[in-house]
Each structure stands twice: as C-alpha cells, then as structure tokens.
Amino acid sequence: MTVPTGRRERKKAATRQKIADTALRLFLERGYDAVGIRDVAAEADVAVTTLFSHFASKEALVFEQDDNFEQRLTQAVTNRAPHEPLVPALRHEIQAMVRHCTAEGTAPIYRMIDESRALREYEESMRLRHAESLATALVADPDLSQSATACRTIARFVIDAFSLAREAADPQAAVDEIFQMIEAAWEVA
Amino acid sequence: MTVPTGRRERKKAATRQKIADTALRLFLERGYDAVGIRDVAAEADVAVTTLFSHFASKEALVFEQDDNFEQRLTQAVTNRAPHEPLVPALRHEIQAMVRHCTAEGTAPIYRMIDESRALREYEESMRLRHAESLATALVADPDLSQSATACRTIARFVIDAFSLAREAADPQAAVDEIFQMIEAAWEVA
DNA sequence: CTCCTAAACAATAACCGTTAGTGTTACGGT
DNA sequence: ACCGTAACACTAACGGTTATTGTTTAGGAG
Structure with missing residues (x-):
C-alpha cells in the first residue's frame, strides 16, 4: 500500500511553503492584525480551506518552524x-x-x-x-x-x-x- | 461629579450577576463549548452587546471572581x-x-x-x-x-x-x- | 496504457465570538 | 421638573474557522 513518494509530496510542500512565505511577507509589510486570512489566501492564490488544511490556525502561520x-x-x-x-x-x-x-x-x-x-x-x-x-x-x-x-x-x-x-x-x-x-x-x- | 450610589449600581450589579449565574449554569449543564454567547444572552434576557459590556470575553464569564x-x-x-x-x-x-x-x-x-x-x-x-x-x-x-x-x-x-x-x-x-x-x-x- | 482510488484543492455558505453604529430608557444630581 | 449620562437594546457586520460538496490529478494495479 502506497507510501506516496514523488511529485505529489513536492507539490504539497510547495503549496505549504508558498502560503507560509506569503503570509509572513504580508504580516511584516502591513502588520499581523491588519492582514486577514482571506488576504493571505488570495495573495498565495489558494482557497481559504486549502490554507487551513496546511495550517491549524492563523497564528500557526507565524510559528512555522518553531x-x-x-x-x-x-x-x-x-x-x-x-x-x-x-x-x-x-x-x-x-x-x-x-x-x-x-x-x-x-x-x-x-x-x-x-x-x-x-x-x-x-x-x-x-x-x-x-x-x-x-x-x-x-x-x-x-x-x-x-x-x-x-x-x-x-x-x-x-x-x-x-x-x-x-x-x-x-x-x-x-x-x-x-x-x-x-x-x-x-x-x- | 457624582459618586453614583444607589439603585443604578444595584441594578448594574444584578444584571452582571444574572449573566454570570446563567452562563455558569448553562456551561455546567451542556458543556462550555456547546453553549454559544447568543444562548447565554437569550437565557439571561439581555442583549449580546450588554453581555459584552459586563464581560470582556466568553472565557471571562467563567473566571468571574478569580x-x-x-x-x-x-x-x-x-x-x-x-x-x-x-x-x-x-x-x-x-x-x-x-x-x-x-x-x-x-x-x-x-x-x-x-x-x-x-x-x-x-x-x-x-x-x-x-x-x-x-x-x-x-x-x-x-x-x-x-x-x-x-x-x-x-x-x-x-x-x-x-x-x-x-x-x-x-x-x-x-x-x-x-x-x-x-x-x-x-x-x- | 488505462482505469480506479485517494489526496489535494476549490467554491460557497455558514457558525461563532466580538465590535461598531445607533438609538432608547431611566436613574441621579441640579 | 429637567438634563446629562450610564445602562441597555437592536441590527448588522467583521474575521477566524469549519462543513459541505464538488473537481482535479497523481500514482498504483491490472
């Protein structure tokens, strides 16, 4: 049974990274509270639901590697x-x-x-x-x-x-x- | 300047107490997460905005005296x-x-x-x-x-x-x- | 190569805590 | 008796989060 290895994982990781990078950039530019989840999702070009399938909360976007x-x-x-x-x-x-x-x-x-x-x-x-x-x-x-x-x-x-x-x-x-x-x-x- | 003493204060305190009591009762009956702010306000017979003028947050209803x-x-x-x-x-x-x-x-x-x-x-x-x-x-x-x-x-x-x-x-x-x-x-x- | 499954993603709408905006009532001091 | 103001109400919204219901696409099985 399927230990998924390959393109799928890479794409997923790329999406996740893109979201995290976009979020951090917007937060630093405009301030954390001034940026909404919908802003981040739009700028990263993903749906809000996709964002929340990668990160459990808005705050988790900031503490990505911690x-x-x-x-x-x-x-x-x-x-x-x-x-x-x-x-x-x-x-x-x-x-x-x-x-x-x-x-x-x-x-x-x-x-x-x-x-x-x-x-x-x-x-x-x-x-x-x-x-x-x-x-x-x-x-x-x-x-x-x-x-x-x-x-x-x-x-x-x-x-x-x-x-x-x-x-x-x-x-x-x-x-x-x-x-x-x-x-x-x-x-x- | 007005050190307000009297009925006004008593009514305010009564309202606050009624909200706190109602909230605690509902929380213990149905569980904290299963009770919404709108439920508490309705049961205490006050407007949602009134509730929030007495308590800063839903959680604060629980830690009233702490x-x-x-x-x-x-x-x-x-x-x-x-x-x-x-x-x-x-x-x-x-x-x-x-x-x-x-x-x-x-x-x-x-x-x-x-x-x-x-x-x-x-x-x-x-x-x-x-x-x-x-x-x-x-x-x-x-x-x-x-x-x-x-x-x-x-x-x-x-x-x-x-x-x-x-x-x-x-x-x-x-x-x-x-x-x-x-x-x-x-x-x- | 093709077909099937499952994972990733999308779109909409809703839920819930919280707040802003705008009155209305009624107490308390003058 | 009158006015200022504190307490309260109502509506509507905002922002984070989730449920629902698809749609796409990668990867393995035949």
Missing part, C-alpha cells in the same frame, strides 16, 4: 553523554534558542510577535506544550532519580527561563542568572 | 510582617488557593476548565498576568535585595507551583515539594 524547538529540548536530554549533568545541557540549549530569536533574520519576526496579543498568547501556549514534552523526557530518563513532580517543575522552570530571557535587557546574562536558580532547585529535588 | 487571586498574591508580599520570610508566606497563599480550587463547590468548575482548550489557555494567560504583578510587588519590596530578573523568575516559579499542583495527584504535597525547590532557587539569587 516545532523543532520542542525536539531540540528533548534531544538535549536524551542525546546527552552518559553521566553528563542535565542542567548545563539544558542551559546550553536555551542559550542557543535565545540567540536564534535575537539573530539578524529572525528579530523582525519576534518584534512582530511581541506587538500582537494573539501571537504572544499563542506562543505561550506553545511553550506549555514544550514544557510538557520536556517533562516527559525527564521522567523517562533512567539517569535521573527525581520525582515526577520535580521533573515537571524543572521543565516549567526551563521554559520560563527562555520566556523571561527573551524579555530581558541582556538575554544571555539573564539565562545564566536564571539557570543558577534552576540548578539550585534541581539539587534539592 | 481576579482577587492577583490581589491575594501581591498582598501576601506587601502585608507581610517586617522580616517575615518571603517564600513561606507565598507558599501559604498558594496552598490556600489550591485548596479553594479543589473544594466542594468549586471542583466542577475546574473540571470544566480542564476539559476545554479555550478555558485552559485563558487561565494560563491569566496566570501570566498574575506572575507579572507579583513580580512588580517583589521588585518594589525594600526588604528584598534580589535583582529584577531574580524577582521575575521567582514570580513565575510561584505561579508554576499553583498550575502544577492543581494537576498533581496530591496537590497539597506537590505544593510543598515545589516550594522546597523555589526556596533553594531564591536563596542562591
């Missing part, structure tokens, strides 16, 4: 060398993610996110999902002997670190400061 | 006796809040919240606001000599404690466990 943030965090846990301490590994990954958000090309996108209430809220509920999957990875790690509650707590704290650092004047320094606190919390758990 | 959660947290900071340690005071307040959510009368409401995605997200963004105002209170406290980043971080952690404890099997025990971690984090800051 799904791998989730993978990167869990991989920072699972791909860690034996006996490599957990918290520094997570700190390193969060540092990289913060750097990415403030980098040249990505900065305008995150400025736009900060300006729209809907996008800020969507991002925050994304982070909650990330925290949950990170918590799952922590609970599953045999090297760690902490309680499930402690694992979930640390996962939240790590996500908080990202969120708070992004708002701070000096994001890199904020990550270091917050992770000192996380380290202490982890050790008593 | 605004005082915000005050209770900041007051736990500001009304604390001189030299009374911060973290235990916050722990005590969070314990009380968790107990309230799992109490007899309130439990069905929180079950409903957990079942609706829209309500969960709304609650979480409420918590974010609470965290911010708690952070402001911490920064303003002259007894505390921590950095602004540390204050904001602890505020988030405290809100996380509430959120995580509510999901835990034994909420009271979870609060205690998480606050041990918060205590450690606070001390290194």
Whole structure:
C-alpha cells in the first residue's frame, strides 16, 4: 500500500511553503492584525480551506518552524553523554534558542510577535506544550532519580527561563542568572 | 461629579450577576463549548452587546471572581510582617488557593476548565498576568535585595507551583515539594 | 496504457465570538 | 421638573474557522 513518494509530496510542500512565505511577507509589510486570512489566501492564490488544511490556525502561520524547538529540548536530554549533568545541557540549549530569536533574520519576526496579543498568547501556549514534552523526557530518563513532580517543575522552570530571557535587557546574562536558580532547585529535588 | 450610589449600581450589579449565574449554569449543564454567547444572552434576557459590556470575553464569564487571586498574591508580599520570610508566606497563599480550587463547590468548575482548550489557555494567560504583578510587588519590596530578573523568575516559579499542583495527584504535597525547590532557587539569587 | 482510488484543492455558505453604529430608557444630581 | 449620562437594546457586520460538496490529478494495479 502506497507510501506516496514523488511529485505529489513536492507539490504539497510547495503549496505549504508558498502560503507560509506569503503570509509572513504580508504580516511584516502591513502588520499581523491588519492582514486577514482571506488576504493571505488570495495573495498565495489558494482557497481559504486549502490554507487551513496546511495550517491549524492563523497564528500557526507565524510559528512555522518553531516545532523543532520542542525536539531540540528533548534531544538535549536524551542525546546527552552518559553521566553528563542535565542542567548545563539544558542551559546550553536555551542559550542557543535565545540567540536564534535575537539573530539578524529572525528579530523582525519576534518584534512582530511581541506587538500582537494573539501571537504572544499563542506562543505561550506553545511553550506549555514544550514544557510538557520536556517533562516527559525527564521522567523517562533512567539517569535521573527525581520525582515526577520535580521533573515537571524543572521543565516549567526551563521554559520560563527562555520566556523571561527573551524579555530581558541582556538575554544571555539573564539565562545564566536564571539557570543558577534552576540548578539550585534541581539539587534539592 | 457624582459618586453614583444607589439603585443604578444595584441594578448594574444584578444584571452582571444574572449573566454570570446563567452562563455558569448553562456551561455546567451542556458543556462550555456547546453553549454559544447568543444562548447565554437569550437565557439571561439581555442583549449580546450588554453581555459584552459586563464581560470582556466568553472565557471571562467563567473566571468571574478569580481576579482577587492577583490581589491575594501581591498582598501576601506587601502585608507581610517586617522580616517575615518571603517564600513561606507565598507558599501559604498558594496552598490556600489550591485548596479553594479543589473544594466542594468549586471542583466542577475546574473540571470544566480542564476539559476545554479555550478555558485552559485563558487561565494560563491569566496566570501570566498574575506572575507579572507579583513580580512588580517583589521588585518594589525594600526588604528584598534580589535583582529584577531574580524577582521575575521567582514570580513565575510561584505561579508554576499553583498550575502544577492543581494537576498533581496530591496537590497539597506537590505544593510543598515545589516550594522546597523555589526556596533553594531564591536563596542562591 | 488505462482505469480506479485517494489526496489535494476549490467554491460557497455558514457558525461563532466580538465590535461598531445607533438609538432608547431611566436613574441621579441640579 | 429637567438634563446629562450610564445602562441597555437592536441590527448588522467583521474575521477566524469549519462543513459541505464538488473537481482535479497523481500514482498504483491490472
């Protein structure tokens, strides 16, 4: 039975990409709230229903690739060398993610996110999902002997670190400061 | 200039209360997502626009009184006796809040919240606001000599404690466990 | 090569939360 | 008794999202 490989997939991916590119362009040009779904669909030359078959919501158009943030965090846990301490590994990954958000090309996108209430809220509920999957990875790690509650707590704290650092004047320094606190919390758990 | 006191205010409060009561009743009867704003307005015998002049959104109908959660947290900071340690005071307040959510009368409401995605997200963004105002209170406290980043971080952690404890099997025990971690984090800051 | 299935896409219309625009009522201060 | 205004109503719309009902087209089977 049919593992579809070939032109079909390419066309689908192309349509998806065209929608995402068009949306991001319009959003940056005119502002997120000033652009309607019908505008995006028209400009990308697809039907509104097609757009929603590729993206679950208007906000999802903006966070197209950020799904791998989730993978990167869990991989920072699972791909860690034996006996490599957990918290520094997570700190390193969060540092990289913060750097990415403030980098040249990505900065305008995150400025736009900060300006729209809907996008800020969507991002925050994304982070909650990330925290949950990170918590799952922590609970599953045999090297760690902490309680499930402690694992979930640390996962939240790590996500908080990202969120708070992004708002701070000096994001890199904020990550270091917050992770000192996380380290202490982890050790008593 | 008019400090309006009297029948006008009473009527307004009555209308507001009637809307809130009707909404909560319908939500619990038929489920939050199955009840439309137009249903609530019709049943409460008010116009849709009137409903929205009392409540900012459909979700706000459910969290009618939870605004005082915000005050209770900041007051736990500001009304604390001189030299009374911060973290235990916050722990005590969070314990009380968790107990309230799992109490007899309130439990069905929180079950409903957990079942609706829209309500969960709304609650979480409420918590974010609470965290911010708690952070402001911490920064303003002259007894505390921590950095602004540390204050904001602890505020988030405290809100996380509430959120995580509510999901835990034994909420009271979870609060205690998480606050041990918060205590450690606070001390290194 | 042809035919069939299923996936991708389209067009229309609707649903639902929310808001703007435009009155109407009735309370409260003068 | 009168006026300003706060509370409320009604209609209609807007914008995100979904259901419905096709239509096209790629890819595998014969």
